[in-house]
Amino acid sequence: MANDGRNVAVVLGASMTGLMASAALQRAGWRAVVIERDELELEGAPTARRGVGQGRHNHNLTALATSTLARLFPGVLDELRGEGATVCDVGRDGRWYVGGLRLARVEVGQPQVLVSRPLLDRVLLRRLGASGGVELRDATDVCGLVEDRGQITGVRVIGRREGKEEVIDANLVVDASGRGSRTPRWLEELGFEAPAEDRVDVSVKYTTRAFRWRPTDLDGDRFVYSSGLAPSWPKGAVVFAVDGERWMILQFAYGDAPPSDLDGFRRFAASLAAPEVAQIAERCEPIGDAATYSFPRSVRRRYDRARMPGGLVVVGDALQSTNPSWGLGITSAAMHVDVLERRLANATRPSDGFHRAALRASEPVWGPVRDRDRSFDSVPGDPSWPFQVLNRLVGGTFAAATTRPDLAKLVLEVITYARSPAGLLRPDRVARSLWTQLDAPRLADPRDAVEVS
Ligand SMILES: Cc1cc2nc3c(=O)[nH]c(=O)nc-3n(C[C@H](O)[C@H](O)[C@H](O)COP(=O)(O)OP(=O)(O)OC[C@H]3O[C@@H](n4cnc5c(N)ncnc54)[C@H](O)[C@@H]3O)c2cc1C
Incomplete structure (x- = not known):
C-alpha cells in the first residue's frame, strides 16, 4: 500500500495494454507503477522501440478499441488529430475489400483512427506521465515475481542504468508484457504451474x-x-x-x-x-x-484452468495474442482491461476469477480469428461448425453489401465490433443472404469480382 493509503499495482510493460491498464487503475484510485524495459522517449520524433517490434507496422483500431481509449483517456482523439493523425469515418473515408469484394461507401458514424504506433504510444504515455497516480519506470527489467503464502506481493526488478536489483511491493501485479511474457516460467519457479496453451x-x-x-x-x-x-x-x-x-x-x-x-x-x-x-x-x-x-501462431494462455496465486492478472498479448492480419490485438486487450476496470470497481480481490472472465470477454476475438484462419488451406485444423453455419447464413449479406450502403454499414459495424453479429442473423436478412448466394456467380479468383475505380 502507498504512503497515502492507496492500493498499489505494478504493471509490467508500457505498450498498449500496459498503458490502458494503468489508466484503468488510476481511474479506480490505485497507484500504478509501470515497469518498462525500453527507454521511453517523450520528446522528439516518435520512433518504434525495441520492445514493440510491431510498432513499425500499421495498427487498426476497431470501434471497440477506439471507444475504450476515448473512455480511459478523455479527449485523446482530438489530441491525436492535433499531432497529425487522421480521425475520419470508417465507412465514408476509405475503401473496404472484404473477401475480395468492395463494400459500398457509406457514412457509419464511427471514427477510424489512422496513426502510427509510435505516435499513439507517445500520446498515451504523456497523458499517463502527466496524470498523478502513475509512475513510469523505464529502462527497467522485471525479472521475477515475489510470493508469500499463495499471494503475489510484488516483483523483482533490475534497473538497466544502475544495474541494481530491488523488490517493488504491490497489492496487485498486472502482467502486460506481451507475447514473450515470462509469467509461465516465473509461476513454475514458485511451484505453481505454467498454463496450457491453445495454439x-x-x-x-x-x-x-x-x-x-x-x-x-x-x-x-x-x-x-x-x-x-x-x-x-x-x-x-x-x-x-x-x-x-x-x-x-x-x-x-x-x-x-x-x-x-x-x-x-x-x-x-x-x-x-x-x-x-x-x-x-x-x-x-x-x-x-x-x-x-x-x-x-496465435496463442491463448489458459490461466483460467491453471492453479494460480492471488494478486496476479495477465492481460493483452500476454494472455491472448491473435494473428495480427485481423487487426484485433488491441481490441482483445481493451476487452481484458474492461474486465479489470469492472473488477477494480466491484471486487475486493480483483484477481479472483479474473482470467475466466477476461478470456470469456475476448472469446469474440479468439473464436472467429481461429475459425477464419482455419478456413485457409495453409492453416492446420478445420473451422468450428457454428462458424461454418454462420458463414453460410451471412455470406450473401457480405456480397449484397457491395451495392447496398445499409448492409455495408451493418457489416462494418459488426467487423469493427461496434455491434454484435446478431444483427446479421435477423430472419429477413438470412433469407435474403441465402437467396443472394444462390444467385451469385462463384468466384474462382477474388480479383474477378473487383470493381476498379
Ligand atoms: C505486425 C503486427 C501488426 C499488428 N497490427 C495490429 C492491428 O492492426 N490492430 C491491433 O489491434 N493489433 C495489432 N497488432 C497487435 C498489437 O500490436 C498488440 O496486440 C498490442 O501492441 C498490445 O500488446 P501488449 O501491450 O499486450 O504487448 P506488447 O505490445 O508486446 O508490449 C509489451 C511491453 O512489455 C515490455 N516488456 C516485456 N517484457 C518485459 C520485462 N520483463 N520487463 C519490463 N518490460 C517488459 C516490452 O518492452 C513492451 O513494451 C499487431 C501486431 C503485429 C505483430
Missing part, C-alpha cells in the same frame, strides 16, 4: 513500407483494407494515411513473406484484390526501408 499455427509474414502522401491521392480517401482472401489466396494489405504525411502500406501473406525490396513489394501489391494498393506503391515516392515481421 493456431498460422505462419503469417508482414512487410510494411512508407510512401509520401499527397492530398489528391485516392480522391482524398484515407485508407484501404484489402483482404482478398479465398482459401487458396491468403494474402492482403492495409493502407493508412498516417501522421508525417505518409502512406503506410502493410502487406501480409500466409506462408512466404511479401517481398521487402521495392520492386517485389510493388509486384505483390499488384496481385491484391484492391487496385489502390498498387496505385499508391507505384505512384507515390517511397520513404525509407521496409520493416518485416514474422508471426508463427
